[in-house]
Amino acid sequence: MKLLSAGWLILGTLSAFGAGAASREMSEIPGGVYRPQYGTKDEQVEVESFVLDNYAVTNADYLEFVTENPRWRKSQTPQIFADAAYLKHWIADLDPGPDSGPEGMSPVTNVSWFAARAYCRWSGSRLPTLAEWEFAARASESKPDAIGDVDFRQRILDWYAKPAKPPLPKVTDGFINVYGVTGLHGLVWEWVSDWNSVLLTGESRVDAGLERQLFCAGASAGSADPSDYAAFLRFAMRASLQADYAVGNLGFRCAKDRSPN
């Protein structure tokens, strides 16, 4: 059944026109290396330069997408691609309703990974990878890597620690990081293309270690920065997901490779 879904998706993307959200603003994230939360202390991840949406995809953006792609309307989408909570805050197929924020400017949530991926393809882009997202999210207003700052970390934690009721804030609320990207923290969780690659890599030694970190040790001594609790929360969130899950505080934004020139 899941294999079938891949074919369905390819069909879906072939029929798309690569239109894209009208008022799209993206920023370039210059590549670099960072030490991921999960892994040994001297493990480094290299990220190539890429381009990232300045804002999370809004309900208004998403309305455009489902208008053009009827198969992604809430009444049309098969449950294997998006569970029963898909777009549950919308009133109808083409009516995002009051919980989508003023002019639909709240981030779209309750979207599955399949749906997020289809949106990005339709708009001529792709979901960022986990490494890309984490790399960009290390930046504060003034520094590309602020993860070591106690205040920055506390600010992130403060959001994680408060329940959020719809409507969510507008995507333009929140701080603009040094690259020009807004809302990576303090708005919603965001899908990435390979969100589940940390959960299961196929290498059993690593898996055992990961499971230990996820379920037992939490910020264990072996991890890159044991006090970066915010990163643990993100990894835990991703690990709890499946590709068809639609969740109220989970949205997305899209990315692109840097155009070769």
Next chain:
Amino acid sequence: MRVSILITIAWLFLATMLPATHVSHAAEVKGEEHAVLTAAPSVPPLITRKHSTKVIVELEVRERVGTIAEGVEYTFWTFGGTVPGRFIRVREGDQVEFHLKNHPDNKVPHNIDLHAVTGPGGGATSSFTPPGHESIFSFAALNPGLYVYHCATAPVGMHIANGMYGLILVDSKKGLPKVDREYYVMQGDFYTVGSNGDTGLQTFSMEKALREDAEYVVFNGSVGALTGDHALQAEVGETVRLYVGNGGPNLVSSFHVIGEIFDEVRIEAGDAINRNVQTTLVPAGGAAIVDFKVDVPGTFILVDHSIFRAFNKGALGMLKVTGKPNTAVYSGQQDQRIYLPEGGAVQTTPEPAPKPKLAANKAERIEMGRGAYQTNCVACHQADGQGIAGAFPPLAKSDYLNADVNRAIDTVLSGLQGEITVNGEPYNNVMPSLGLSDEKIANILTYVLNSWDNDGGEVSPAQVSKRRKK
């Protein structure tokens, strides 16, 4: 589609299938019922059936803002809307079908690790649930006892520090001896960015949690959850059982009830019984069952006997026992004498001990009161009468004190508990009765009234004596 995703999906499918196919106790299990879940301090009713059954437990995780102390709010992560989480009661041999629901408005995923479960992660690996979803898993209640359950989602410390713990009791087939009252008391330590008493919505401080530097240590989720109108109740002659748990995340509790001796303690909530215990250790992530008969009326104070936690951080509760006094067990104060050590050997004096010197005038009264204040009051109200914010009200320039001197006399005579407001700040704590003589109380209060910008005046021993007889 990436291969890893397919593997993951297959793996998750497998994982969810496992519990259903591995149930080996099904044969003895008759019927099915829904567990009654209770919020502390209540305990679900005794299980009277004599057979094993299938018990369905439905527990909803809610992230919600609640009160941790007067004027101080905190975002608790809860099993069932309260801290500690709902008390679950099953019987040895039962087959438990557990439904963990994560409310859609919640921010983070959660799971549950029940120490009563024999299996990987105590259920945690099978119950990892994002907001807006529900996980179901089953386990056999193999070992009787009282067990802690908690969330074990990374970062585990933070989930526990936010209140994600509770107790599950697996009654043995034989059952515990019958008692008259059963209560649920669970300790936890909290780490707020603001200091103890800082008002408003407080957030979790990972810095303090790592240092194990708790701002609040409380029973049943907040300062005052078991005091005043919320005190536990019993009547003289009854046997009380406390199911005591400790969620931690960091601190071990020296659980003690002031003025009681535990007749029986099921140590660490296991099979071993210890008798005549004053203070029992309750480890973080552990529990104890304590039974005691209450013989005399009065208010008995539950504390973590790491005592600054009790009087300064909130680990203080009350058990109010009503009924007839029993002077054979406890007399109340009969006499107070001067104790003058005379070297190593016990000495008998032919003459009566010299009477303590009485104050001849107001100036002497103040002077003698100063000394008595130092020995009797300074520990709580401090040397300059300034008190300790959030715990002990000031006596310096205290509107409460100056407004009604008789009330102040009553306070020192009989102690004080419940909510009062002093100089605009609320206090809800306990001042014990100190068992002082009329003369001493008169001296101390006269000293207090004539110090630290108070309104002055004099309290006489006769006035105290009159209040005592009331």
